Amino acid sequence: KQMLSGDSLKGVEMELRKEDGTRFPAEISFSSDERSDESSIRTIIIQDVTERKLAERDLLNARDQLFRSEKLASIGRLSAGVAHEILNPINIISVELQILQTMENLSPEVLEELKVCMAQISRIVAIAEDLKQFSSIPEKKMIMSDINGVIARVLTLYATQLKIEGIETEVQYQPDLPVIAMDREKIEQVILNLITNAVAAMEGEEIKVLRITTERETMFGKNDQLKIMIADTGMGIKSEHMSKIFDPFFTTKGEGKGTGLGLSISYGIIHDHGGSIWAENNELGGASFCVRLPVKTDIEKNQY
Numbered sequence: 488k489q490m491l492s493g494d495s496l497k498g499v500e501m502e503l504r505k506e507d508g509t510r511f512p513a514e515i516s517f518s519s520d521e522r523s524d525e526s527s528i529r530t531i532i533i534q535d536v537t538e539r540k541l542a543e544r545d546l547l548n549a550r551d552q553l554f555r556s557e558k559l560a561s562i563g564r565l566s567a568g569v570a571h572e573i574l575n576p577i578n579i580i581s582v583e584l585q586i587l588q589t590m591e592n593l594s595p596e597v598l599e600e601l602k603v604c605m606a607q608i609s610r611i612v613a614i615a616e617d618l619k620q621f622s623s624i625p626e627k628k629m630i631m632s633d634i635n636g637v638i639a640r641v642l643t644l645y646a647t648q649l650k651i652e653g654i655e656t657e658v659q660y661q662p663d664l665p666v667i668a669m670d671r672e673k674i675e676q677v678i679l680n681l682i683t684n685a686v687a688a689m690e691g692e693e694i695k696v697l698r699i700t701t702e703r704e705t706m707f708g709k710n711d712q713l714k715i716m717i718a719d720t721g722m723g724i725k726s727e728h729m730s731k732i733f734d735p736f737f738t739t740k741g742e743g744k745g746t747g748l749g750l751s752i753s754y755g756i757i758h759d760h761g762g763s764i765w766a767e768n769n770e771l772g773g774a775s776f777c778v779r780l781p782v783k784t785d786i787e788k789n790q791y
């Protein structure tokens with residue numbers, strides 16, 4: 488209508504449909520030039536801006552990820568410092584308690600109380616150790632490793648528990664993946680965190696399938712990537728939680744159960760490796776966690 492009335496417009500964004508029914512984002516501009524002989528020339532330009540939209544989305548994602556990593560880095564420095572300070576007195580208390588426990592003539596009640604204290608101290612130590620991992624003080628031991636091997640090792644560690652929980656495991660490794668530079672222990676920890684979460688999410692479900700896949704993704708003009716996916720048939724992630732699950736201390740698990748640190752630690756580790764990590768809900772239920780790691784053809788030291 489606007490065009491017919493002789494208006495001109497620049498850069499209106501609209502979703503249009505192609506002949507085959509697929510939709511695409513378009514930018515439309517039009518102008519009309521009246522000519523002296525009463526006729527007019529109308530020009531309409533329709534530009535397919537799919538590529539630009541994708542680039543804009545990537546940029547937004549990158550900004551979001553950067554914001555998260557900066558936030559994490561400062562939380563990391565603070566919490567690692569605090570954890571370190573807490574561990575010193577806790578060690579002293581723990582030694583003192585052990586001395587008390589070895590004293591003679593203690594009544595069974597007192598021994599029981601001391602045991603409770605020791606158990607709680609172990610919990611504090613576990614939390615503080617988790618917190619210390621936030622600091623990414625460069626202690627990284629980068630070695631060329633095979634991601635399929637890393638996953639297989641973690642699965643071996645987990646085999647008994649998966650069996651007890653009645654979880655069926657399906658793995659689909661792409662063979663002949665290139666080895667990539669990684670801090671093997673840290674990447675193992677990420678895989679372990681993701682599997683632990685998947686196992687917890689499937690508690691009480693009728694169908695329990697843990698599916699792990701690896702593949703190489705070919706990128707144009709960039710390093711290739713390895714993509715690791717860990718999918719479960721658990722309760723899935725509520726949409727209002729999606730943006731929070733990687734935040735430190737975010738947990739939906741009951742008190743004393745989750746620390747809310749697993750995913751944020753994993754996030755830090757993957758970003759330290761120049762990769763990315765994200766979560767999706769599966770169409771048929773359950774959640775998938777995906778990790779991308781860049782393929783470097785040779786070790787470029789201090790690259791991460």
Ligand SMILES: Nc1ncnc2c1ncn2[C@@H]1O[C@H](COP(=O)(O)OP(=O)(O)O)[C@@H](O)[C@H]1O
Nearest residue numbers: 684685688723732738739745746747749750774
């Ligand atoms: N596989 C999964 N399925 C559903 N929700 C998940 C899954 N993994 C993580 N989450 C959600 O993300 C939250 C944070 O996870 P995490 O950082 O590992 O901390 P924690 O496991 O201690 O709660 C969990 O409490 C849970 O709500």
Ligand SMILES: [Mg+2]
Nearest residue numbers: 683684749750
């Ligand atoms: Mg966890």
